[in-house]
Amino acid sequence: MGQAGSHVVKIARADSDNLSYPRDKFKPGRRARGLKHPTSKKEEVKVYRLFYPQIAMIVASRTTHRVEAVAMNSVISGSSDPPRVVCAMKREATILAVVRESKSFSVNWMDSRFVKSVDFLGFQRVENPRDKIKAAGLTWLRGSKTSAPVVSEAAATLECTLDRVIPLGDNDLVVGNVVATRTSRDFSEYWQFKKYKPLIYFGAVPGKKVGRYVLFRSRRRGLVAAPHTRS
Numbered sequence: 573m574g575q576a577g578s579h580v581v582k583i584a585r586a587d588s589d590n591l592s593y594p595r596d597k598f599k600p601g602r603r604a605r606g607l608k609h610p611t612s613k614k615e616e617v618k619v620y621r622l623f624y625p626q627i628a629m630i631v632a633s634r635t636t637h638r639v640e641a642v643a644m645n646s647v648i649s650g651s652s653d654p655p656r657v658v659c660a661m662k663r664e665a666t667i668l669a670v671v672r673e674s675k676s677f678s679v680n681w682m683d684s685r686f687v688k689s690v691d692f693l694g695f696q697r698v699e700n701p702r703d704k705i706k707a708a709g710l711t712w713l714r715g716s717k718t719s720a721p722v723v724s725e726a727a728a729t730l731e732c733t734l735d736r737v738i739p740l741g742d743n744d745l746v747v748g749n750v751v752a753t754r755t756s757r758d759f760s761e762y763w764q765f766k767k768y769k770p771l772i773y774f775g776a777v778p779g780k781k782v783g784r785y786v787l788f789r790s791r792r793r794g795l796v797a798a799p800h801t802r803s
């Protein structure tokens with residue numbers, strides 16, 4: 573087993589006979605137990621929070637006039653052949669307008685030491701800087717295959733051309749064709765986690781412009797909850 577394998581956490585296999593919701597009672601379209609008012613705000617929040625924790629990344633795009641960047645936890649690998657990524661973006665977000673216009677974007681994996689920069693890019697602010705990456709205390713390079721800005725400090729980056737935008741609800745699904753990748757030495761086939769310590773996000777602090785994160789102190793000393801980055 574390679575080095576990456578030795579850090580894999582064993583996960584207990586789900587026992588299908590032990591499901592809390594019996595299979596014979598499950599009917600497609602039937603409401604999950606407990607969701608009595610599925611349209612209420614409180615329960616919408618509960619549903620998406622079930623998906624935390626997730627890795628916080630930066631998605632960036634630019635036109636000639638502005639560089640847009642946002643924190644994003646909804647990026648997934650949607651297809652390997654062809655390589656495509658999918659992310660959920662708020663329909664009214666500025667970044668979506670910039671992605672539509674430039675037809676390209678980058679996905680940037682950030683080490684947890686950049687928690688403040690990522691958190692800065694995670695909340696709408698009154699000021700509207702022309703270069704959000706710079707405003708977050710980071711730097712960028714022009715992509716090798718697209719005009720998308722690639723965050724120089726990122727542990728890995730993807731450059732994507734816009735494939736399509738699929739309307740969904742309050743978020744649109746943005747599908748990107750991966751046209752270039754750049755990874756740091758820590759990634760060889762798998763992340764080795766020798767240098768790269770992922771930034772693990774588990775939700776916004778209600779009423780505050782700040783998120784909650786888990787940080788790695790070191791592999792030996794394990795995980796620690798990050799103090800709230802701003803108050």
Ligand SMILES: Cc1cc2nc3c(=O)[nH]c(=O)nc-3n(C[C@H](O)[C@H](O)[C@H](O)COP(=O)(O)O)c2cc1C
Pocket residue numbers: 628629641642643644645646647660661662664665666667690691693694695696697743773783
């Ligand atoms: C860690 C983190 C992850 C986020 N993930 C997403 C996401 O996946 N999709 C999304 O639309 N907004 C997400 N947000 C919120 C956006 O980053 C936020 O709405 C955006 O920065 C506001 O920028 P704007 O003022 O340009 O619209 C996330 C926020 C944080 C803190």
